[in-house]
Amino acid sequence: MFSRTSYGLRVNVNTLPPSIVSVFAPATVANVGSAFDVLGFALESPGDTVTARRTESNNIIVTKITGDEGRLPLDAEKNTAGVSIRALLRHLASTDPNRYPSVGFELELTKGLPIGSGLGSSSASTVAAVVAANELLGCPLTRAELLPFAMEGERIACGAAHADNVAPCLLGGFALIRSYDPLDVISLPSPASVWVAVVSPHLELKTFDARRVLRRNVSLEAAVAQWGNVAALVAGIYQDDVALMGRSLEDRIIEPERAELVPGYLTAKAAALQAGAAGCSLSGSGPSLFALCASEELARAVSVTIVKSFGALGITATGYTSRVNATGAVVIKRS
């Protein structure tokens, strides 16, 4: 349980922090089938990279964004990365006003994953930026302690401080959000035998719209079936049982509402299962989808099958295959 009030500052005074850091943060899959709004997991790739330089200017400046096709704001007060770092700095100042009297950052973002695709694009940039800033400050906070600040970026990106993308992006593996108040995030294992096929069709779907289609009430019967599946999904993760995980993705509540928003989804899912995937569902609120597979070879075949299925409808799509990422964001350069 990460308490919002129990952070301590842990600075190693014998080592000077670096002045430039590059951090890679991976794509994530949230709303994992039945486990809508409570579970997410990290992929090994694709992902975003943030290179950050510490300055003494008191400003957070986004100097450059590559790979976003001009869609993200350079204004750091509107950019999820800038907002998260600002929240982190405010917290650090509140615990020790004299430690960082004048500190700023210059950030360069390289987007490696598609924006608005349901693969946690904003989370990846945010997490990479917060991890980089923490490194440049000498790592005053642990990964888990960075979570609330990364969540502030999510508030800008999608209107609510969700944790189901940022938590696995920061911590790796599967992350379970039991509760937001108090924040209670549980790190689950990374099932080593699972390979994931992820396909991102080139369609755009606003998260806001995807939430709006959901009914406010559900039948108790469907809810019970759903939490039976959620429980079995968690058991499958601990048991590294891809078949159990796959069949436990079954989602009687969210998928029927959202499937219609993604043209070709149900056909692609059927093709993935036919090709041997253990289970398949939307990633986040779509339009990307993911399929759990028992081997790398199978995941590649399933990915190709899904891309072809969209292709038959005239929809181009990009396929990826990845294991579940066990470590989350990583520092890839330090100087």
Place this chain on the structure above:
Amino acid sequence: MFSRTSYGLRVNVNTLPPSIVSVFAPATVANVGSAFDVLGFALESPGDTVTARRTESNNIIVTKITGDEGRLPLDAEKNTAGVSIRALLRHLASTDPNRYPSVGFELELTKGLPIGSGLGSSSASTVAAVVAANELLGCPLTRAELLPFAMEGERIACGAAHADNVAPCLLGGFALIRSYDPLDVISLPSPASVWVAVVSPHLELKTFDARRVLRRNVSLEAAVAQWGNVAALVAGIYQDDVALMGRSLEDRIIEPERAELVPGYLTAKAAALQAGAAGCSLSGSGPSLFALCASEELARAVSVTIVKSFGALGITATGYTSRVNATGAVVIKRS
């Protein structure tokens, strides 16, 4: 996954089956807090004992029931134990009509746990009887394969073939029922560090009434919170983390409806938590309650606290303490 159609007969022809067998089957806690209708676990005690003798009469006869205060039917066609054995025999005859041309059983039940208390009383008798019959036939079926026949007893006892008491009673540990059609039961571990305080107030509550109070629809928001708790409860079981299990019992859907049916429940629960229990909820549909504790000593203290809390309202209650039973029903005598 136990398929209803894949049972094989495995008889060791070198060993003659016993002619009399006694089986102890434990009390079980179903509807484990948030995990309504999908999870149950077995206690080490109390429990019921069935002594069964194989006959060649083709009849199933309940010769004696002790400890039921005359409340259970001796008529084997109405008794859960008799009904379950009859279902088992029908199945065996369908797979090999010549193997058991003429077989019957005489059963003696010793009730060690209170009837109608929410501790799986009917399940314990049923499971003990089915396990005993299987032993007397030379163990043609595995424990897991016996489940559908034990479930037939539940259909008689409570109108539906629930598995959340009979599965943990047969298999031990925590049992998760992901799906009934097809039947998909997952055995979870027995967290070794958990002690359970169970208290049975001397009140009667019909399962049927307890179901009738439940609303048919729930808000999506509450359902999501519930499956977050269910997921965390399963994680707590795998991690043997009693604190996580305890706080994940939080039930926003069923408990608020049922708490009113058990006079003194909310006060007793508050007292249990105050005394140091990690979590507390109704067992089954009540009136018994259970509390998860981090040590045997604490479980004893919590049990006493709960009994006293009911006592203050003039309600007598019986307290038990137990670990989670890792093995389920056991053969205690064979001759």
